[in-house]
Every structure is written in C-alpha cells, then in structure tokens.
Amino acid sequence: MHRGLGRLAFLLAGAACMAVLAGVAFAATGSGHGPATHVSAKKQYVIGLVVDDLANEFHTRVADAAKLAAKQNNVTLKVLDDHRDTAQEATAIDQLVAEKVDMILVLCTSATGTPAALDRAMKAGVKVMTVVDSCNGSGSKYRYVGNDLTGGAGAIPQAQELVKMLHGKGNVVYIKGDPGSAVTHHREAGFMSVIKKYPGIKVIYNQNGDWLEPSGQTKMEDALTRFPANGSTKIDAVATHDDLMALGAIQALKSANRLKGTVVAGSDGTIEGLTSVAKGEMTFTVFNDA
Numbered sequence: 001m002h003r004g005l006g007r008l009a010f011l012l013a014g015a016a017c018m019a020v021l022a023g024v025a026f027a028a029t030g031s032g033h034g035p036a037t038h039v040s041a042k043k044q045y046v047i048g049l050v051v052d053d054l055a056n057e058f059h060t061r062v063a064d065a066a067k068l069a070a071k072q073n074n075v076t077l078k079v080l081d082d083h084r085d086t087a088q089e090a091t092a093i094d095q096l097v098a099e100k101v102d103m104i105l106v107l108c109t110s111a112t113g114t115p116a117a118l119d120r121a122m123k124a125g126v127k128v129m130t131v132v133d134s135c136n137g138s139g140s141k142y143r144y145v146g147n148d149l150t151g152g153a154g155a156i157p158q159a160q161e162l163v164k165m166l167h168g169k170g171n172v173v174y175i176k177g178d179p180g181s182a183v184t185h186h187r188e189a190g191f192m193s194v195i196k197k198y199p200g201i202k203v204i205y206n207q208n209g210d211w212l213e214p215s216g217q218t219k220m221e222d223a224l225t226r227f228p229a230n231g232s233t234k235i236d237a238v239a240t241h242d243d244l245m246a247l248g249a250i251q252a253l254k255s256a257n258r259l260k261g262t263v264v265a266g267s268d269g270t271i272e273g274l275t276s277v278a279k280g281e282m283t284f285t286v287f288n289d290a
Contacts, residue, residue: 046076048096048104050089052133054081056211056244057270059107061290062132066105084178084211086113093117096126103127108135111182118142132290134182147289149183155190155241158265158286162201162239165263165283169200170236173223175216175249177241179208187241187267204233209245216240216248224256237263243273243285250281 049066051059063079070077078096082089089109094117096104104121106128108114114135118128130138131145138144148154162172174191177184195201205223209215220238227233235258240246246266253259259281266273269287276282 044074044076045103046078046099046101048078048080048092048099048101049131050080050082050092050096050104050106052082052084052107052109053211054079057272058242058268058288058290061270062107065290082109084109086110086180089114090117093121097121097124101126103129105129105131107131107133108138108182109133110180111135111185113180115141134186136182138182149186149288150190150193154267154286154288155187156194158239158267159191159194161284161286162237162263162265163194163198166201166237168198170263171202171204171227171234173205173220173235173238173249174203174207175219175238175240175245176206176208177245178210181211184208184241191239204235209240209248211242211244213244213248213251216245217252218248219245220249220252221256224252224258229256229258235262237265239265241267243268243270243276243282246282246285247272247276250276254281 047070049063051063053059054063067077067079069075078099078101080092080095082092086109089106093104093106097120104126106114106118108130112135114130115137118130118135118137121128129143129145132147134144134146135142150156172195176188192203195203204227207219207222209219223235227235238246238249238253240249243266246264250259250264253262253264263283264281266276266282266285267288269285273282273285277285
C-alpha cells in the first residue's frame with residue numbers, strides 16, 4: 001500500500017478482518033481438513049488463546065477477531081498475553097490446561113521454545129492449534145492456521161516492491177524481528193530470495209530487533225551512525241519485519257534529517273502503518289491478515 005492509497009488500505013483491512021472468522025470457526029471444530037463449519041450450540045466450548053503482545057496492534061486485531069468469532073459461535077474465549085516471553089507463554093498454556101479448556105490456540109513466541117508446552121497440553125488431552133505465528137511442528141505435529149509469511153502475506157512482495165522502487169539498485173538497511181521467532185526466519189528467507197536476484201541491491205545492514213518501535217529506532221540510529229550522510233555509502237531504503245519497527249526507523253531518520261528520499265518499507269498493514277503511509281512518511285506496507 002503506497003502513499004495516497006490510505007483509504008483503500010483501510011477498506012481492505014476491514015474486509016480482511018471479516019475473512020478471518022472462517023478460519024477461527026474451523027479452528028474450533030478441529031479434526032478434519034474440510035471447509036470451515038460453525039461450532040455446535042449444544043455445548044458451551046471453552047477455548048484459550050495465548051497471544052504474544054496485546055500492546056502490539058497486530059496481535060490486538062487477532063484477539064479481537066477471535067472474540068467476535070467466539071461470540072458468534074457460542075464459545076467462551078479466554079485470552080492470555082505472554083508478553084513475548086517463552087516462560088510466561090508456558091505458564092499461560094499450563095494454566096489453560098489446568099482449567100480444562102477444550103482447545104488452546106497459540107501465537108508461538110519461539111520456534112523452538114514453544115513446542116514443549118504444546119506437547120504437555122496434548123499429553124493432557126487438550127487439543128492444540130498454532131495460529132498466525134508458527135513454531136517447529138506447525139502444520140504437521142500441530143494444526144496451523146495462518147498466512148504465508150514468506151509469500152503472499154509476507155516478505156516476497158515487500159522485497160519485490162522495494163526492488164521496483166529502487167529500480168534494481170541501492171543500499172538497504174534490513175531490520176528483522178527477534179531471532180527466536182519462526183516468523184523472522186520465514187520473512188528473511190522470502191526477502192533474500194528476491195534480493196539475491198538483483199546484484200545492484202546491497203543489504204548493507206542486517207540486524208534483529210524485537211518487533212517494537214524503540215528497537216526499530218535504535219537499530220536505525222546505529223545504521224545512520226555506521227553510514228553517515230557525508231560518507232561514501234548512501235542509505236537508499238529501509239525494510240523492516242513489521243510496521244512498528246518501521247515507525248521507529250522513521251523517527252530516527254527524521255531526527256537525522258534523512259527521511260526525505262529514503263524508501264521505508266513496513267509489514268503487516270496495521271492502522272499505525274497505514275496512517276504513516278497516508279502522512280507520506282512510511283513509503284508502503286504489506287498487508288498481513290490478522
């Protein structure tokens with residue numbers, strides 16, 4: 001979504017939020033791979049949803065969509081926030097198991113750290129599903145409902161649009177999510193699969209942030225220090241793994257008076273990101289259906 005297309009982006013975001021309801025209903029019914037169906041009204045199912053960070057607009061959208069689907073399907077939904085901490089995530093999952101919920105949905109905090117708690121839940125007889133953020137075993141050991149974070153909803157379109165805007169030549173600052181997240185690895189793999197085809201584009205800075213705005217600002221400040229305005233290596237673009245880190249990068253660029261002429265690419269299509277696009281600061285973002 002580009003500058004000047006803010007209204008269209010908002011409309012798309014609203015439509016996509018409605019589209020997720022079918023996936024949540026499917027998650028609640030569980031055993032087959034057929035189409036989505038509604039939960040039976042004969043039993044009041046109780047489902048637990050463990051999200052990474054309710055301070056993050058994207059995860060709030062996930063929780064809100066799940067709450068709406070639960071209300072429409074006569075389901076009791078318990079939402080717990082693990083604050084992107086694997087230990088807190090495990091505690092939340094164990095708590096839901098102790099409360100004997102019918103199913104637990106988890107936005108995985110860690111590709112390798114999350115499965116231990118999921119396995120305990122399954123051993124206790126509780127159905128488990130990973131949603132939006134995957135982990136090792138998602139899609140095989142654990143049923144998974146989410147987007148293609150490498151392809152359509154992820155890094156490949158971001159990289160393709162960046163290449164287009166740079167006309168195949170330029171220096172890129174790349175700020176990723178935390179290193180333990182499967183989403184980080186998916187998005188980096190997709191992004192680099194495109195960039196490697198264009199020898200004129202160089203990733204001159206490649207660092208992990210933590211998905212939040214302050215880390216985007218700190219990493220961008222570091223990049224600006226390493227590559228000063230009067231230096232031989234010009235920063236032409238910044239690409240981040242989510243809109244919040246892109247917003248942080250924009251703050252650093254504005255403070256250094258270096259935003260003008262720099263392409264800033266976000267990801268997720270959050271309201272905050274779309275607002276920045278409409279203001280002419282973030283150049284574009286890639287919509288990820290929450």
